[in-house]
Amino acid sequence: MIDGFKFCPPGLPDRLQQMKFVEHEDIPWAPVNKKIEDCKFAILSTAGISMKGDVPFDMEREYKEPTWGDPTFRVIPKDAKQADLEVNHLHINTRDIEKDFNCAFPLDRFKELEEQGRIGSFAENNYSIMGYLPTPHTGELIKGTAPAIADKMKADGVDAAFMAPV
Template identity: 40%
Template sequence: MPVDSYKFLPRSFRAGYEQGSFLADEPVWAPLEKPVTEASVALLTSAGVYLAGSQPPFDLEREKANPLWGDPSYRAIPRDVQQSQIGAAHLHINTRDILEDFNVALPIRALDTLAEEGAIGSVAAEHYSFMGFQERGAKEWQEQYGPEVAARIQAANVDALLLAPA
């Protein structure tokens, strides 16, 4: 008996899955050039976290109209962010828990603990968020937003950027 793989998924997922898997020419990996105990670490989440009231939310309306499109922009989140400042905009995950404790998606406090324990050198002053449901190939991330984030983390002397996928 065949299994309907789409039965329990939102309708908007089907078109994306039918395009096949993402293929990369090279591994997405960069060796750490210093011991992790000396490294400055930043986070990148795909949960659509933003600063409510001071940053625009991610564009959900365009994604509703075109389920293969996800807002490719990003938001910078400061290390000292407070829960009351957090918003979350994402159609493909339940954001309720993020609005209760953003650390489930952007674990800044866990990094703080690692730095206090000496497991990492330091926690970066700025972290980054994007909406993870991106068009095939993530062209805008390759051409614009990825290089922008890379330039920001290099300017801040960040040694490692960890993805916290939603």
């Protein structure tokens, strides 16, 4: 059994226990109907990654309004290079992601898996959100951001998605 609180600061486990999350009883399920070798994959990270030149995740507003978090998303093309990206997330240390984004958003590894034929293909468009979203502000994520990401994935013919929070 892993220790899910190993990397939390003292006090955070208690705060998390008291925090309200959007809880559900039901669990959605979409069966995997193809072999992994035939599936087109897209990936998603919560690291607050954006392309330089695109609008960055809004840290200025979060500084002014600490109980708010940017609920929008950014599209990252699979061929993005390290120098093309910036990371904005005030709740993690972004140093390692700024050195090698693959430790949170493994575009390069998925391109290798595509070349090796382990996956069918790797989608042109991949996604980042910014993971700090206090519950009063999850509405825009649920009503706007997440359905928009799902629609874009569908339009791209994505068969399966691999997601990782930070």
